[in-house]
Amino acid sequence: MSVPTFRPRVMTEKEEALRAEVREFLAERLPRGTYRPGLGMSAGADPEFSRELGRRGYLCVTIPEEYGGQGGSAVERFVIVEELLSAGAPVAAHWAADRQTAATLMLYGTEEQRRRFIPAIARGECSFSLGMSEPDSGSDLAAVRTRGRKVEGGWLVNGRKTWTSGAHRNDYFAVLCRTSEATEDRHQGLSQLIVDLRSEGVTVLPIEFLNGEHHFNDVVLEDVFVPDDMVLGEVGDGWRQVTGELAFERSGPDRFLSPFPVLESYVREHGDPDDERQAEVVGRLVSRFWALRQISLSVAESLDSGEAPKLEASLVKDIGTTFEQRVSTDLQGLADAEPLGDGDSLFEQLLSELVLTNPSFTIRGGTTEILRTVIAKGLRS
Ligand SMILES: Cc1cc2nc3c(=O)[nH]c(=O)nc-3n(C[C@H](O)[C@H](O)[C@H](O)COP(=O)(O)OP(=O)(O)OC[C@H]3O[C@@H](n4cnc5c(N)ncnc54)[C@H](O)[C@@H]3O)c2cc1C
Numbered sequence: 257m258s259v260p261t262f263r264p265r266v267m268t269e270k271e272e273a274l275r276a277e278v279r280e281f282l283a284e285r286l287p288r289g290t291y292r293p294g295l296g297m298s299a300g301a302d303p304e305f306s307r308e309l310g311r312r313g314y315l316c317v318t319i320p321e322e323y324g325g326q327g328g329s330a331v332e333r334f335v336i337v338e339e340l341l342s343a344g345a346p347v348a349a350h351w352a353a354d355r356q357t358a359a360t361l362m363l364y365g366t367e368e369q370r371r372r373f374i375p376a377i378a379r380g381e382c383s384f385s386l387g388m389s390e391p392d393s394g395s396d397l398a399a400v401r402t403r404g405r406k407v408e409g410g411w412l413v414n415g416r417k418t419w420t421s422g423a424h425r426n427d428y429f430a431v432l433c434r435t436s437e438a439t440e441d442r443h444q445g446l447s448q449l450i451v452d453l454r455s456e457g458v459t460v461l462p463i464e465f466l467n468g469e470h471h472f473n474d475v476v477l478e479d480v481f482v483p484d485d486m487v488l489g490e491v492g493d494g495w496r497q498v499t500g501e502l503a504f505e506r507s508g509p510d511r512f513l514s515p516f517p518v519l520e521s522y523v524r525e526h527g528d529p530d531d532e533r534q535a536e537v538v539g540r541l542v543s544r545f546w547a548l549r550q551i552s553l554s555v556a557e558s559l560d561s562g563e564a565p566k567l568e569a570s571l572v573k574d575i576g577t578t579f580e581q582r583v584s585t586d587l588q589g590l591a592d593a594e595p596l597g598d599g600d601s602l603f604e605q606l607l608s609e610l611v612l613t614n615p616s617f618t619i620r621g622g623t624t625e626i627l628r629t630v631i632a633k634g635l636r637s
Contacts, residue, residue: 265553265554265557275338293343293345293517294347296513296514297510299341299345302349307381308380315379318559323374323378324374325374331556331560334552349425351422352384352422353383355508357430358373358377359504363500366485383425384426385453387417387432388417389418391416391418401415402416412482413477413480413481417429417431418473418474418475419472419473424460424462427454430450430451432498433448434447435447435492447490447493448498455481457477458476502622503566506570506573507569508552512576512580515614518587519542521603522538522603522607523538526594537589551575566630567631573622581617583610584614
């Protein structure tokens with residue numbers, strides 16, 4: 257029996273040059289010790305930093321140049337995102353718009369919407385939230401109860417969205433809602449509407465995170481008027497669109513790099529080459545980071561070849577986020593085994609943030625159970 261050989265992706269010279277450039281920029285812009293690194297995509301929001309990334313061509317990397325993007329590859333985007341997340345850079349202001357909305361607009365948006373929103377997203381000047389989940393509809397998205405009723409020139413939207421990351425600071429959000437009665441197929445009759453978060457009738461109510469920080473919100477929509485030209489793509493196409501976004505949402509380095517700055521600060525502050533226990537734990541974690549990186553990189557390559565690898569993306573998210581929680585437990589184990597400081601060191605601060613936020617990693621973007629269902633169904637078909 258022949259055993260398939262796995263050849264890890266080797267970065268090209270161009271990709272390595274890009275990595276070096278991003279690293280140099282970050283070393284200058286965010287010198288170590290001058291800021292507190294964030295943990296993955298829920299790091300801080302710094303609109304000026306996002307605009308700077310836009311000026312440098314680090315946003316909308318895969319979007320064609322005529323829409324303000326770089327016309328680059330998903331692997332090039334991977335390289336940039338990997339550097340930003342490893343450094344714990346403040347990426348939250350542009351995150352959803354750059355990762356997801358721009359790609360969705362390219363795939364499904366009208367020409368007018370592409371020209372209106374994508375160049376602004378690429379400049380880091382237009383931010384989006386994702387309005388999918390509702391109080392009684394998270395995993396079962398087709399059960400959304402927010403409704404859009406047709407009126408002259410547009411739609412009147414009523415409902416309540418929840419867990420909406422960044423709605424308190426972003427410009428727009430794409431709202432999944434029912435625009436016609438449900439038939440036997442609940443996936444019919446759903447649309448995505450682009451709602452200005454400052455519209456009359458929109459109320460953003462903060463939900464505090466376990467560590468006291470404010471990342472997400474309830475968003476109440478009461479008779480919010482959305483003009484016809486703000487229907488994302490076609491009326492009734494909402495289900496196809498939101499499920500089509502999943503390959504972008506679930507497969508990137510954001511699904512396994514959240515705890516990386518914590519591991520790095522541990523090694524910097526406590527690394528001891530003679531400590532076998534440390535070597536065993538740190539070595540295991542680093543090798544798993546590396547393996548996950550290869551899988552995620554393979555998904556980026558599939559995206560570059562025009563595929564929509566939903567099953568593989570679900571796999572990255574499942575093993576990536578369960579691994580993120582494992583990093584937290586292992587680092588806690590190491591921290592418990594040795595005398596630390598008085599709680600003020602960067603490692604201790606980041607570790608306590610990680611412990612309080614890691615339960616969310618396997619929930620946001622699709623829970624583990626749902627991902628495993630997607631994988632099981634995908635493997636069967
Ligand atoms: C940090 C964070 C940020 C988020 N940001 C956003 C955002 O910006 N926009 C947005 O729209 N949403 C956002 N969400 C919401 C997130 O997508 C949902 O929380 C998630 O999809 C789960 O939905 P739910 O919370 O309603 O749980 P439920 O769907 O009620 O699930 C509860 C439990 O039941 C399990 N379960 C449900 N159905 C099944 C099934 N069929 N089979 C087996 N098990 C099942 C789930 O796995 C879970 O363990 C965010 C969530 C978090 C934690």
